[in-house]
Amino acid sequence: xxxxxxxxxxxxxxxxxxxxxxPLYAQQLSHIDFEVEDQQIVVRYDLQGNGPFSLSxxxxxxxxxxQSVPNNxxxxxxxxxxxxxxxxxxxxxxxxHLDVLEGNLSIKLKAxxxxxxxxxxxxxxxxxxxxxxDMQFLFSETQAKGMKIVAKYPLSVDAYxxxxxxxxxxxxxxxxxxxxxxxxxxxxxxxxxxxGIDDEIIGTSDLPYALLDMNNFAISLNFKINTQNKxxxxxxxxxxxxxxxxxxxxxxxxxxxxxxxxKKVLSTATVKANSWNELLLVYTKKNISLYLxxxxxxxxxxxxxxxxxxxxNTGVKIVSANYANGSAFKGYWKELNIYxxxx
Numbered sequence: 001x002x003x004x005x006x007x008x009x010x011x012x013x014x015x016x017x018x019x020x021x022x023p024l025y026a027q028q029l030s031h032i033d034f035e036v037e038d039q040q041i042v043v044r045y046d047l048q049g050n051g052p053f054s055l056s057x058x059x060x061x062x063x064x065x066x067q068s069v070p071n072n073x074x075x076x077x078x079x080x081x082x083x084x085x086x087x088x089x090x091x092x093x094x095x096x097h098l099d100v101l102e103g104n105l106s107i108k109l110k111a112x113x114x115x116x117x118x119x120x121x122x123x124x125x126x127x128x129x130x131x132x133x134d135m136q137f138l139f140s141e142t143q144a145k146g147m148k149i150v151a152k153y154p155l156s157v158d159a160y161x162x163x164x165x166x167x168x169x170x171x172x173x174x175x176x177x178x179x180x181x182x183x184x185x186x187x188x189x190x191x192x193x194x195x196g197i198d199d200e201i202i203g204t205s206d207l208p209y210a211l212l213d214m215n216n217f218a219i220s221l222n223f224k225i226n227t228q229n230k231x232x233x234x235x236x237x238x239x240x241x242x243x244x245x246x247x248x249x250x251x252x253x254x255x256x257x258x259x260x261x262x263k264k265v266l267s268t269a270t271v272k273a274n275s276w277n278e279l280l281l282v283y284t285k286k287n288i289s290l291y292l293x294x295x296x297x298x299x300x301x302x303x304x305x306x307x308x309x310x311x312x313n314t315g316v317k318i319v320s321a322n323y324a325n326g327s328a329f330k331g332y333w334k335e336l337n338i339y340x341x342x343x
Contacts (some may be wrong), residue, residue: 003274014207018237028048028049029045029047031046032044032046034107035219039094040092040094041092041150042090042211043057043091044087045088046085046087046088047076047088048084049111052080052082053083053111054081054082054113055078055090055110056069056078056109057069057109059107059108060105061101061106062104070090073092073162074091074093075091075093077089078090082111112177113134140315144217147216147218147339147341148339148340149216149337149338150212151211152338152341153336154334155185155202155333155335155336156180156181156183160260172202172204173205173317174201174203174320175195175202177190184224184333185202185333185334186331186332187201187202187320187332189320189328191321194230201319201321201328203320204319204338206312207315207317209316211340212242212315212316212338213340214237215283215341216283216284216285216317218282218338218340219237219281219336220281221234221333221336223277223331223332223333223334225248225273225331225332226274226330227273227331229251230330231247232329232330233245233246234240234246234247234254234329235320235329236318236319236322237316237317238308239312239323241309241310241312242322243259243304243308244304245322246279251270252273253266253267254270254271254292254297254298256281256288256298258304260307261333265288265300266298267290267292267297267298269292269295278291278292279292286302287300288300288301288302293323
């Protein structure tokens with residue numbers, strides 16, 4: 001057991017696992033060893049492959065609830081831009097973020113290749129960009145409807161959102177195979193078992209209904225696809241219920257689905273591959289507005305059924321997959337922002 005003010009080692013079991021990134025950029029963790037020194041855990045390992053890599057540390061007590069170790073609780077060879085080499089070392093100081101560490105401890109290392117961004121273009125092709133800064137358009141479309149921001153996911157290196165509506169801090173729920181760099185998150189889009197363990201998708205943790213009014217909300221996202229003429233979802237609100245979804249058809253036309261994909265409404269826009277697109281969905285007073293690159297592409301009036309409160313009891317997730325048919329988004333996400341009605 002590690003406890004603040006007292007040090008005692010009790011039944012610590014180290015299990016080191018390697019989670020591979022894209023096979024094209026294979027890596028190998030080997031010669032992994034650890035020891036406890038004072039009130040810190042020292043992990044040593046060798047890393048082979050074509051880097052740079054992002055290396056993350058995870059831990060579990062008694063085989064439950066894997067948790068990520070904050071990078072600021074570690075020093076050494078952890079975080080971004082880790083180059084392959086032998087004799088690499090990281091030092092974890094658990095008591096910098098935990099009051100006590102007690103039980104059977106398992107540790108997991110994850111090394112992911114820092115996927116390059118397809119294009120150096122960091123801004124979407126904006127038809128109305130002359131009169132707007134990057135954020136003014138989002139503010140004008142949400143604040144005019146009485147909305148405030150609930151959560152901001154930069155989706156760069158840090159997987160934690162910046163909640164401005166409360167002190168709640170929750171990690172992304174589905175991010176095990178997501179490759180973060182300083183600009184975006186790469187999503188490989190493999191829907192495996194639909195259990196969130198093997199799926200290569202991204203999604204938020206439960207956003208409590210106390211923070212998010214699903215009768216008045218808005219979501220903005222920058223996304224990029226690298227494959228033309230491939231049908232896929234961009235995002236869905238809800239897993240079991242799927243209140244709203246935004247998808248791309250095999251002709252690259254954007255469309256919305258409502259109430260478990262029972263209703264489908266086409267937009268007037270198509271998506272180009274290999275360029276960033278700015279998406280904004282606003283739902284208020286039973287009216288749906290969808291914007292692509294700051295241009296209105298869909299307006300529709302619709303009343304949702306009450307499936308969210310029946311099936312998503314603890315809150316709503318926003319995910320990059322359609323759980324109804326097992327399809328998933330493949331490409332890049334960044335700057336996911338969630339708004340709700342300001343009370």
